[in-house]
Amino acid sequence: MPRSGNPLSASNCVVTPIFHNVAFFFEDTEQFVNYKTDKRNRGRYGRYDNPNWSEVEDRLATLEDSEAALLFPSGMSALTSTVLTFVRQGEKILFLSRTYRNAKALFDEVISGFGIKAVALDQADTDLFKEQFLKEYDTKCRMVVIEMPSNPHQYLVDLAFVRQTVGPDTLILVDSTLSTPINLKPLRHGADLVVHSCTKYLAGHADVMAGSVAGTVARLEKLRRTRDVTGAIPGPDTAFLLNRGLETLPMRMANFESVGATVAKYLNGHPRVSRVYWTGLPDHPHHELAKKYLLGHGGVIAFELCASRIETTVFVDKLRVPYMGTNFGSCQPMVEQCSVFTYYKLAPQERESMGITDQLVRLSVGFASAEILIEDMEQAFAQTFRRPDRRVSNAWG
Template sequence: MNDKLHPTTKAIRTQIDRTNEMEHSSPLFLTSSFMYNDVEMMRAAFADEIDVNIYSRFSNPNVQEFVDRVCALEGAEYGYATASGMSAIFASFMALLKSGDHFVCCSSVFGSTITIINKYLPNYGIEVTYVSATNLDEWEAAIKPNTKMIYLETPTNPGLDIIDLEFAGKLAKKHNLIFNVDNCFATPISQQPIKYGADLVVHSATKWMDGQGRVLGGVVVGKKELIEKIYLFCRSTGPSLSPFNAWVLSKSLETLDVRMERHSNNAFTIAKKLEGHPKIERVVYPFLESHPAYAIAKKQMKNGGALVSFHLKGGLESGKKFLDALQLLTLTANLGDSRSIASHPASTTHVKLTDAERLATGITPGLIRISVGLEYVDDIINDILQALEKS
């Protein structure tokens, strides 16, 4: 393929080999295994002497097409797709860290990621030091002789803090650390962490990559030598992406660019409208000039993304009243949908964390997170405003 093509064009035009039927849309390969012409071909396949499909837990044409498209968007060498975003994150830890290793993690990460780090990684002798998303002086001080990795999200979940990827990339390179970035919230349309030195980029493809709340999926892309280790871990442990879900996700990537333009334009309009509202203490959106890291966001992001957070003055009770008063926005355990979704992290996604852990990730009792959809923006705004009046 022409290297001069835009990444979005490459992603749309990256397809699996056409069959004799010459389908324009990629066919589905709903099979658990693949056949061989003879014993010698089968032997060579299992010996990794030829590049053919063996078993859909290892590889599948639909899954590979999805991975190749994400690699095109992220500018990555290699990738592997998993059954969910959390399995991609878990695999990026378990395949590359061992007993006695240490890694540095931003304190503002997804609640399930914190659960993995705090509850399960210690069982394998892997330790972590959490650092602030907003105080970069803590980062280098946290590095130890046995540190192997830096892991972060930007924008963070759900407080929408912005971490300087250039700073983190240089720090990782200085200390020869694996730089691992969850890029789910920005999507590869808004930012490409590999440009700033990231070795690995993980996504919950369930979110904007699908974009319509239909299927689960995850993907990790990056340096070939690291992805090969992740592949071998996943090949044995089995968190593989189904061919059907891969087919859905691959088709969805063809519209990711145009969808994210509408999502982010809607989100920016809503954020500006809500600033200064008497019932809101603070609105958080990366492309608002009031955001503390506005300059960094403008440097490394194409748009501000599709999430808007705001802190209600009335705290926990106001948050509950706000959600109950919504008439258009959906209450559901997801984000990145074509339909706008509202959540109250303190009582839902991060409810199992302690008060201190929630505050460390920027979650106040009155924090509301809006995953802005593709509806007509005035309809979204009107629903938020009427719910605020009742909160």
């Protein structure tokens, strides 16, 4: 991890101060000319640059092995800005059907208004995905959007196949929020752009909302122009807190990896669990792809119970250690029954098509120890399957 501290801070602070100012001055015209020609790294106006952004963007670029990176106020802002920068009316996007629901909404509901066609491909079956990809890909395809690993099933895509199939005018964008740059380096495997919801693992404390895009300088200068015009910028406090999170990212990911592996193996051997989705397990359907692309597997685990919808709700309600909610990647353990929380707005048929069953639970291990999490799940299993909860049953109707 590169040393913290920004030369624009004009101080010897170990931690870069927060720059709330939106105006910057120049000593003379020559200094401004140098700014415009990039001869001097200096601020101009708060919608265009900020010392706190600059520091974090440089660190993100280093983490991604990219030439440059840009910050945005959220992951969805980063994705939307990128799509609208590089895809034009009459062109096409291929994306994955088992993707983040708001990304899916962007492709299904929003971009059609800009005359852009979006086609969803199911990546669960790797052979079927390749067949569909070859069928749908054509010269109008300007971008392929891949969430890798997918959330919550942690499905992967063979990036080498996609890179070999698409033409030079087609951009491959990878959302690797669930893996972070610690566990996946998409640009090494043929991706052109990498998007993150920095809200999750990168910031890591459940107190920051931000997004990022990494890639070449040439592409990101186009994207920067979109950001300048639309004003899709984060505040300096956001960048400051995100920078704090990046300081501890490698250590946090190592802890998540260790705890995640222990908990995943425990769940994989439990008689009340029918399936576990964690790419480090040999029986994960995409484990071979994980060995090819991933450097680690993280601390998010999805699993399906051998239970009814109501019993699954009871199990989640009986857990005492994790907070019940939809976030992941923070210090706090988080748990959700996926069909009830993140995907509750979708019709049952749509949830089914995405593999979101009523028995699917997602756990983000946080900083809890494996022993504490397993002990907690043991008592939740015991209470759920020995003593029916009438109150919850009535709540379901």
